[in-house]
Amino acid sequence: MATSGAGTHRHPLRTLLVFLACVAALFGLMALTNVWAPKLGLDLRGGTTITLTAANTSGSGAVDKDSLELARTIIQQRVDSIGVGESQVTTSGDNQIVVSVPNVAPDQLNEMVGQTAQLFFRPVLAMDQIAVPQPTPSATPSDGASASASTAPSASTSAAAGSGATVGQASPTATPTANRKAAPLPTKPPTPRPTTPAAQQPTADEALAYTATPQDEAEFAAFKCGDAFPDVTDQPLITCNRDGSLKFLLGPVLLKGSQLTSASAGTLQGQVTPMVFLQFNDQGAAIFEQASKVMLSKTEPQNSFAVVLDGKVISYPRFTEVISGGRAQISGNFTMATATDLANVLKYGALPLSFTLSEQNTVSPTLGGEQLQAGLIAGLIGLALVVGYAILYYRGLAIVVVASLALAGLITYALMVLLGQGVGFALNLPGIAGAIVAIGVTADSFIIFFERIRDEARDGRSLRSAIEAGWIGSRKTIVVADAVSILAAVVLFTLAIGAVKGFAFTLGLTTLIDVLIVFFFTKPLVTLLGRTTFFGEGRRGSGFEPEHLGVTRRVPLRRRTAAAATAGKGVR
Numbered sequence: 001m002a003t004s005g006a007g008t009h010r011h012p013l014r015t016l017l018v019f020l021a022c023v024a025a026l027f028g029l030m031a032l033t034n035v036w037a038p039k040l041g042l043d044l045r046g047g048t049t050i051t052l053t054a055a056n057t058s059g060s061g062a063v064d065k066d067s068l069e070l071a072r073t074i075i076q077q078r079v080d081s082i083g084v085g086e087s088q089v090t091t092s093g094d095n096q097i098v099v100s101v102p103n104v105a106p107d108q109l110n111e112m113v114g115q116t117a118q119l120f121f122r123p124v125l126a127m128d129q130i131a132v133p134q135p136t137p138s139a140t141p142s143d144g145a146s147a148s149a150s151t152a153p154s155a156s157t158s159a160a161a162g163s164g165a166t167v168g169q170a171s172p173t174a175t176p177t178a179n180r181k182a183a184p185l186p187t188k189p190p191t192p193r194p195t196t197p198a199a200q201q202p203t204a205d206e207a208l209a210y211t212a213t214p215q216d217e218a219e220f221a222a223f224k225c226g227d228a229f230p231d232v233t234d235q236p237l238i239t240c241n242r243d244g245s246l247k248f249l250l251g252p253v254l255l256k257g258s259q260l261t262s263a264s265a266g267t268l269q270g271q272v273t274p275m276v277f278l279q280f281n282d283q284g285a286a287i288f289e290q291a292s293k294v295m296l297s298k299t300e301p302q303n304s305f306a307v308v309l310d311g312k313v314i315s316y317p318r319f320t321e322v323i324s325g326g327r328a329q330i331s332g333n334f335t336m337a338t339a340t341d342l343a344n345v346l347k348y349g350a351l352p353l354s355f356t357l358s359e360q361n362t363v364s365p366t367l368g369g370e371q372l373q374a375g376l377i378a379g380l381i382g383l384a385l386v387v388g389y390a391i392l393y394y395r396g397l398a399i400v401v402v403a404s405l406a407l408a409g410l411i412t413y414a415l416m417v418l419l420g421q422g423v424g425f426a427l428n429l430p431g432i433a434g435a436i437v438a439i440g441v442t443a444d445s446f447i448i449f450f451e452r453i454r455d456e457a458r459d460g461r462s463l464r465s466a467i468e469a470g471w472i473g474s475r476k477t478i479v480v481a482d483a484v485s486i487l488a489a490v491v492l493f494t495l496a497i498g499a500v501k502g503f504a505f506t507l508g509l510t511t512l513i514d515v516l517i518v519f520f521f522t523k524p525l526v527t528l529l530g531r532t533t534f535f536g537e538g539r540r541g542s543g544f545e546p547e548h549l550g551v552t553r554r555v556p557l558r559r560r561t562a563a564a565a566t567a568g569k570g571v572r
Helices: 011-031 066-082 106-114 204-211 213-223 282-295 336-349 365-423 429-458 462-497 500-530 554-571
Strands: 047-055 088-092 095-103 117-129 145-149 163-167 239-241 247-251 262-268 273-278 305-309 312-319 327-332 352-365
Touching: 011 365, 011 500, 047 066, 047 106, 066 095, 066 336, 066 365, 106 352, 106 500, 117 213, 204 282, 213 239, 213 247, 247 305, 247 312, 262 336, 273 282, 273 305, 282 312, 282 500, 312 327, 312 336, 365 462, 429 462, 429 500, 462 500
Parallel strands: 145 163, 163 312
Antiparallel strands: 047 095, 047 352, 088 095, 117 247, 117 305, 145 327, 239 247, 262 273, 273 327, 305 312
């Protein structure tokens, strides 16, 4: 008799067909997306990974988590500017940032992420708002700010805003268009534009006196955010703010970020509106005072200066009074968060921390391919050993092992392809190692199930009854064993960083697939085989021969005969 209860399959063929239909649906999704290969990780495609160790600019104290995250964001933006997809910038521990970029030379990557950033102050010659199609016409920029001579600032932290600002008392920001002509630089900007600065840099007087040429005005009118334009210190610059809502025509560099000694966010005593406080060195203070005097006599937007970071305008304060002593304050529509962001960017020149290169790894595509080949060979060897063991010990039941492993491989491959397209999962060498380890987990499930069936058969049950009883007795053990593997994978994925996460993810994924395979494929398939003459009667080679089980035919026959006699008496 067949044992009934939860977990038994009353319709094993139907269960098999539904499960196989779900597997076919996965490959249907692959055909729909027309993607048949998984996304490969950095170690398989080739590229560079560097590890940066952060330290406070003071050289002491623990690294602030917010500063580390701000630095990671800035580095991510720099890496994205390369135009290479699938780059990763992650934090590791309390003071490290790991940068992984495929198909990029180490020197190029080090130069990009290791620089302190180029921070410049340039006069604004013209500004124009980028038209954005909307049902209602958009307003002019709203966050006006102002800079003025200040008393001792109350320090704080805060960040950025690509907003207009004012030096002096805050006043409404208009959208200026006019250009005020001034005396040109000694050398008129040539065509094409130079890509390196001249040996003789313009003085502050020359930079403040620069006027836009017809070439500048024509290029400014045609410029679109995202277009390339050479960022040369002694030449004008056409660029946009960080969100691409405004474009600027800027004069030559007036001040360098190195001439700014400190920047902080805070509020004046008795006030609640956040401000950004600036302090220049002696040279910067003299230039800043001169700039405030000259720009105050100009109309908007030429009474403003742009703070340019990595070629993008992050703020554009306008002067409302003469600034002397090198101490100024930028006020406007700031929150403490935006003020802190701007202060950090101004103070640290993009990176709020100093970094040292602690580790660098380069993987060539050839080496990655060789490692992938070695990993696949190791996987095939593992599969061969499992299949060989199943054939030698379980004989005919090896067909179940082979079919289950083959189906698990197909499901794993399909999910890796789809997850690569959906969530960016990239297969790496640790991930392949996780899949190889999962072969052992899957084989363990087969062994637990088959051994319980054999135990029940030794106790005198018919094969059909032994299959159901063995399944009820083994499924809890299988679930618990797989749950332990999944729990370990989750913990490892949570705590690990970098490529090790690939191992944990693949191990967890393949273990879940093992549970599905055992419940919805292996068990129904064994049930169907048990209904055949070859397996049900324990024919030679089936794996259920009495001599292979270690019992004689008489024992189970006697028990079945006794059971039949008892049943016959009950009928009488």
